[in-house]
Amino acid sequence: MIGKLNHVAIAVPDLVAAADQYRGLGASVSAPQDLAEHGVTVVFVELPNTKIELLHPFGETSPITSFLDKNPSGGIHHLCFEVDDIKAASARIVETGARILGDGQPKIGAHGKPVIFVHPKDFQGTLIEFEQA
Amino acid sequence: MIGKLNHVAIAVPDLVAAADQYRGLGASVSAPQDLAEHGVTVVFVELPNTKIELLHPFGETSPITSFLDKNPSGGIHHLCFEVDDIKAASARIVETGARILGDGQPKIGAHGKPVIFVHPKDFQGTLIEFEQA
Numbered sequence: 001m002i003g004k005l006n007h008v009a010i011a012v013p014d015l016v017a018a019a020d021q022y023r024g025l026g027a028s029v030s031a032p033q034d035l036a037e038h039g040v041t042v043v044f045v046e047l048p049n050t051k052i053e054l055l056h057p058f059g060e061t062s063p064i065t066s067f068l069d070k071n072p073s074g075g076i077h078h079l080c081f082e083v084d085d086i087k088a089a090s091a092r093i094v095e096t097g098a099r100i101l102g103d104g105q106p107k108i109g110a111h112g113k114p115v116i117f118v119h120p121k122d123f124q125g126t127l128i129e130f131e132q133a
Numbered sequence: 134m135i136g137k138l139n140h141v142a143i144a145v146p147d148l149v150a151a152a153d154q155y156r157g158l159g160a161s162v163s164a165p166q167d168l169a170e171h172g173v174t175v176v177f178v179e180l181p182n183t184k185i186e187l188l189h190p191f192g193e194t195s196p197i198t199s200f201l202d203k204n205p206s207g208g209i210h211h212l213c214f215e216v217d218d219i220k221a222a223s224a225r226i227v228e229t230g231a232r233i234l235g236d237g238q239p240k241i242g243a244h245g246k247p248v249i250f251v252h253p254k255d256f257q258g259t260l261i262e263f264e265q266a
Contacts, residue, residue, distance in 0.1 A: 004182045004183075005182060020229075021256070076209045
């Protein structure tokens, strides 16, 4: 069921500096994109086998503001795994004893695809997004 | 210069439970391997495009004991990127303003290959390993 690692999301205090650092290491780095409805500005770092998504708060009520308050240098915010079928995946995740955040139903994520997030305390302290690929 | 994401290392308080959870999601999961000289027991979770390495302390002086003390549910410990040439990579990393941990020289890592680690404060709050592939 669990598929590719779609991306590693890293919250950063300075998006330009972070993008420059990855660019300085030879990575292909996108221009910043504001995702207003998700409350983040994102820069995509393309690696040969996956992506790093650098996240910075956008707007007054960004979901990553409190994360950066706690981690002022930045830090890994979540991992995103691909699945074929988000409903089937949700059922298996719940069978492993993990809680799905929110009302448990898939939402449309930042890539326009159905996603769920799993409670970090139920998944080795790691916030995990599952995205229907 | 920066190549594939070789692995995401996640420190876990209960290696059996963590391995079972990934296995329950259909991942191919290795048997635990004690890496005595690195102070960890590791389980490899194979994904189609990269690996998750689940780490648990081995021995009295494990480098991840204090991390688990601070993060009792577990958490992402580091990311590992592949590079072709560790010495050339080290020079470029230092040019981006980041400090290499220890004496700055590559060491032989857990996979038997030359590695360096970069100071998290100089890299978006994220501990990064670079491994000569």
